Amino acid sequence: MALLDIIVIGGGFSAASFTLHLLDLAAQQGVQPGTFRLRLIEPRLTLGAGIAYSARDPNHRINVAATRMNWSGDGSDDFDRWTRETGAVAEDPAMVWQDGSLYPARAVFGHYMHTRLMELTASSPQIAFEHVRQRAEAVAAFEDRYRVRLADGSSLEADLVVLATGHPPPNLPRGLEVLAGSDRFIADPWRPGAVADVQADDRVLLVGTGLTMGDMVASLRTQGCGGQMMALSRRGLIPRPRASTVEAFGDCDFSHFARVSQSLKAMRSEIRKARGESRPWSDVLERIRQQNMDIWAAWPQAERRRFLRHLKPYWDVHRFQAAPQIDSLVKAVCNSRHLTIEAGSIVGARPHAKSIEVDIKPRGLPAERAKTHVFERVVNCTGASGAHITRDDPIFASLAEQRLVRSDSLRIGLDLDSRSHPVSCEGKSVTGLFVIGPAARGCLGEVTGAPELALQARRVAEWVLEAGTLKNGDQVRQKQLS
Ligand SMILES: Cc1cc2nc3c(=O)[nH]c(=O)nc-3n(C[C@H](O)[C@H](O)[C@H](O)COP(=O)(O)OP(=O)(O)OC[C@H]3O[C@@H](n4cnc5c(N)ncnc54)[C@H](O)[C@@H]3O)c2cc1C
Structure with a gap:
C-alpha cells in the first residue's frame, strides 16, 4: 500500500506539469518505490491539454515559439524537438514562421504533454499513477483526510488533494x-x-x-x-505581434518597489536602454516576466488593485503577444x-x-x-474570470461551504498562503490541500503562461514530496518503536 495517497482534480497543463515534476523529483531524490499513489481525476482522454490545448481548430496556435514552451518550464527546447521528430510539421507546414520558428496548433502541445506524462508514469517505480476519467463533484474533509465525490456517485479518499481545475468559464460582459x-x-x-x-x-x-x-x-x-x-x-x-527573437534584457529586479508607478518608471528606463542597444522592448518584458511573481509579492493590495484597474489592459497586449x-x-x-x-x-x-x-x-x-x-x-471573447470562483466551480463551492476556502481580496482567485495551501474562512492554512493554476493568481500574480504555471507546479511538487518523505519517516520510526 502507498504511504501517501494523492488526488489531483483536473488534468490540464497545471496538473500534468505538477505530476511530471513529482515523478522527476521522486526519481532524482531516490524516493522508495511505492511511496506515492497518485490518482488524477479528469474527464478528458488527453491529459495535459485542458481548455487551451484541446482546441480542435488547427488555426488556434500556441502564442510563443515552440522553443519556449515545455512541460517543465526549464527553458529547454523539448517541445520544439518533439514536434519536429513526430512529423507534425509535414502535416501542418503553416506552423513554420518566416524565421524558422514553430507555432504549432495548440492541440499539438496537448498531445506532447500527454505523451511525456505517459512515458514518465510508465517508467516510475515511486508513484503508482491512475487516470480516473470522471468529473469530481465535491471534496469533503474528514479526520485528517479528504473524500472526493465523483460524478458516478462513487468516492475516493486521499491524504492530499491538489486542486487544478483551471479556468472558470468567462463571465457575461457588462451590458450583455x-x-x-x-x-x-x-x-x-x-x-x-x-x-x-x-x-x-x-x-x-x-x-x-x-x-x-x-x-x-x-x-x-x-x-x-x-x-x-x-x-x-x-x-x-x-x-x-510576437517578436521573432527574444533575449531577456535589463535590470528588472523591481521587487524592492512597493508602488506600481516605481516599477513602471524603471521599466520605461530599461526600455530606453534597450533601444539604445537596438533591442526591442519585448526583451525587457521577457526579463520582467521572469520576475513577475516577486514583483507582485512586493506590492500591497492597494497597488495590485491599481495595476488591475489601470495598467493590466496595456500590460496584457504587450505581454501576451x-x-x-x-x-x-x-x-x-x-x-x-x-x-x-x-x-x-x-x-x-x-x-x-x-x-x-x-x-x-x-x-x-x-x-x-x-x-x-x-x-x-x-x-x-473577454476571457476567464475568477470573480465568482467559490460559486461557479463546484469543487471550490463545496470547500467554501465547509469554510475551507475563500476568495482572495482582489476577487480574481482564491486566498492562498505562501505554500499554495488555501486559507480558510477562519484565516488558517488548510495544509492537506494545494491549489495550482489560474486560481492562484490573486496571490501569486501572473500564473497564466505555461512557464509560470510550470514553476508553481514544481514548487508544489517539492512540498508534496516533502510531505511524503515526512510521512515515510514517521512510518519507519513507528515500525522501529513497535
Ligand atoms: C485559449 C487559451 C490559449 C492559451 N494559449 C497559451 C499559449 O499559447 N502559451 C502559453 O504559455 N499559455 C497559453 N495559455 C495559458 C495557459 O497555458 C493555460 O491557461 C493553461 O493551460 C492552464 O492550465 P490549467 O491546467 O491550470 O487549466 P485548464 O487548461 O483550464 O485545465 C483544467 C482541467 O481541469 C478539468 N476539470 C475542471 N474541473 C474539474 C472537475 N470538477 N473534475 C475533473 N476535472 C475537472 C477540466 O476538464 C480541464 O481539463 C492559454 C490559455 C487559454 C485559455
Missing part, C-alpha cells in the same frame, strides 16, 4: 446579461465548435480584443465567413475592411429571433451618443 440563453450569443468561445453555426454572411460582434478575438477571427475566416466583423473592447487594444500567423491574419482582415477594432462600451442589447441589437458607446463619449448596431452573432 440579457443575452444569456440566446442561441445567437456564443458565451464560451473555447467550447469545441463554438462558432461552427455562424453563417457565411453573418455580421459578428466579438466582445474583447485580446488573443481569443484573434482565434475567433481565424476560425470564422477559415470556415468561409465573409460577413462584417467588429471587435470591441474598452480601449480597443490588440495584442502585439499574438502568434505571427494570427497577427498577420487579423491585420489582413482589417485591411480588407471586413474587421474593425473599436474602443467603446456596450450600454444595451436586445436579442431578436434572427439578430441582436447592441448599443455601443464609443470611448470618451457620453451614453447618449451610443449607436445601435445589428449583428447576427455576438461572441464573448
